[in-house]
Amino acid sequence: MPRHEPYRNHVELLQGTLDMLILRTLQWGPQHGHGISLAIRANSGELLKVETGSLYPALHRLERQGWLASDWKVSEKNQRAKYYRLTAAGKKQLLAEESITGVMKGAS
């Protein structure tokens, strides 16, 4: 009798990786959710398409942790949207992660 595979609900990226991508994207300035997902897609050469089901929970989690802050603004297309920006703590986190990545890149 074949063993049943436990049914899985989401494909989950390593949370850490997604957080990093978001923080990196926002170092260039505040952006809304849709913009962030487009930016990540562009910066990975169309390889990474972030699911909204992962993106928005990540954004809200980061905001709750205090690494991001949000405001409601009107976009260029006259659309009211929620813009996220890095906080000071978020910037510090970004620098810390980058240095580790840099060391690892250097070592490999």
Next chain:
Amino acid sequence: MSLWNTFKQWRRRDADIDEEIGAHLSMVEQDRVERGESPVEAKLAAQRDFGNPLLVKEATREMWGWAWGLAWVERSFQDLRYAFRQMRRSPGFTLVAVLTLALGLGATTAMFSIVNGVLLTPLKFPEPGRLYEAQTIVAPRFKANGPWPVNARHFHEWRAHGQSWEQIALIDGLDATLTGTGEPQPIVGLAVSHNFLKTLGIQPALGRDFRPEEEFGNSNVVILSDSLWQGRFASAPSIVGQNIFLDGVPNLVVGIMPELRLPNMRNPMILRPLGFDVSQARAYGQYSFDSIVRLRPGVQPQAAISEMSALIADLVRQFKIESKPGMAPLLDQATAGVRPALWLLLGTVGAVLLIVCVNVGNLMLLRTGGRLREAGVRMALGASRQRVFGLALTEAVALVAIGGVLGLFLADAGIRAFAASAPVSLPRLDEVRIDWRVLLFASAAMALSTLICGYIPAWRLSKTAPLDALKAGSANATELGRRLRLREAIVGLEVALSTLLLVVGGLLMVSFVRVIEADKGIDVARVVSQDFALTNSKYTRPQRARFIGDALPLLANLPGVEAASVTNQAPLRGQNSTCGLRDPDHLPDPAHPDAASNFAGLANYQFVAPDFWKTMGIPIVSGSALEERDRDRRVAVVNERVARTLWPDQSPIGRHVMTCGSFGKSATLEVVGVVGDARATAEQEPPLTIYQPYWDTGMSEGSFVLRTKADPSTVTGALHKVLRSLDSDLPIAPAQTMMEVLDESVAPRRFEMYMAVAFAAAALVLASFGIYGVVSFTVARRTPEIGIRLALGAEPRQLVAMVLRQGLLPVVGGIMAGLIGALAIGQLLASQLFGVSPRDPFTISIVTMLLLVVAVGACLIPARRAIRIDPVRALRFE
């Protein structure tokens, strides 16, 4: 942050997320339109790209943690609404489930209310934890029913010098008749040391407490209880300071006290001082007073007992006392007798509740079969496993909640009915009500029931792989097989519990029959007993003897009466006066005749008239009975047990025993006859008994006993007339036949038996439904196979046997498990049984056979359905 503010914040954030998602969607839509798609296409494509917005929203909301746990509340409400819809869709199942749950939870809650009120609720005195009862622990040969009361002289030492207690009080019973204005009213009261109310921590509501100097004789003062004051004296405050008449003697009312609920003695209507000087009391023997103690805060009972021993050490040495002081919490003393029975019944009804829950769970499991597809769809749409689990569990919550609330009403009604009809007299019955502890218990029972009912079906549903479930048509064979095994296991559990309960009920039933049938030593069939009380002050001692002497021949000559006699101790209602038994001619320690080592045991002293044994049907074994001509001699008749104990191989006739009292003050009695052993209570072995003629004692209270030719109840009227003719003022209690007395004395045991058997029957019925359900399911499942077998020529008999074999397998397993359980708890049960061992093979065999018969019956019905299957239709059955 107030709850309302939290709620408002949550609603705002919820709306925010909605808007954020909406903005994302419209931005994607706009992008697509700019790239050249039509608005309609763009919209559809954007939605497809986005994924499930509800899921995203939920996942996002979850990031905000428990402060936003109101989402969980919203989810629960959703689930509840769904659960109610499901319940409405299958009314049959819902009705059965809710009703059985209500009955199970109601019965359990009611039983716990009784346990709570009788055993757990503290006494209603200030700091009741410090109240204890002082006792005397005696040498085994004197042991009657447990510890003895205390000696007044010992009490004096304890009160005068004890440091471990704030107060220690002495109590004696008091029976008197209120005379004077109005009907003579017999009242029960207590004769107490002056600090009795202080020990309890109670103040008189009106007037004052007793003073120390009033404790000795000659001060005729009384304190009335609130109920007596209201009932007899119309709550007139002026009664304080006036005299009332007890047995014709004036007594000054000095105070009114609130109603006292003492757990281990009658609630007194009146208090009098002791009436003697305890410092002058005899220091040995005479353990006839109750005593309550209020320990100092922080003092342990063990320390108090040590102090009690130390304070009487001199007396112990001087009088060679063999007993020791003891102490027990006041509450425990009253309830010790009923405690095992109550816990037993609570355990029994708990087992029934377990079976009810398991049954409901079984029914729910049956329904999960039809709901696998729905669960699969939910999970495919993104519901997490926990969500589906929660949804299924909520159904169980709803069922149990409704059943539980209904059950509470049933429990309340049940308790009221029980208190009103009082089939048994439980101590502290007035404390039984639904209070916070009962509600807490009911909630816990409901929570546990929810888990038992709902866990397995919910777990089964959440384990579904959506793809398998969505496949069109029936569930696959392995799924069905797994569920069947689960249900068979459940049936096994039900049968095991039923077996256990049936064994307990059966043993109690056998015990009850044994108690009734046990040879009491007296003839219960044609004897009637009439209590009387000659407490009025107009009766001096010789006048009482004359009254009895006048009454007896009149009673003996009544039509329908064979013999009449009198006794100071109502038959089968316990022992009145017990004293040490010794043979004055053969004292082991003649230098100290009152030393405990001289006593062979504790004897019941009964004062009777000559025809007593003829009346009671007790055989005269040797010698002769008491006769009128023995009036000028000091004689006694002993029972066989005394003869065996004191003079094992010799004739007792002509030997001597002594009257009650110290050696110097008691008389020697010549033994003139030996009679058969008779029980003093229905369940206990006959005590050592010494019979003296009634004219040897004062006998202010006693019972006339009459032996009738026909039905004993027919002579009651004539009996009362005779007594009235001798004294028109005499308060006359109702007469009782010995059958009625026996009935009353076994009433608690009978009640316990009825309850246990009722619960066991309920369990059996439920289990049989469970068996029936599983076997039906099996037959339905194996219909194609049965069809094939029938087509191939199998005999119906073989098919029935096949179904029976499979159906009875879990039953047999359950029976064995139940019997093992019954043997294991056998020891716990032993205190409730009489004349039967907890491992009685007869009972066990009967129970096993009963279960097998019922189980076979439950299997046969679907089995017969099986053999009527049309093979052609069966083969087409999908």
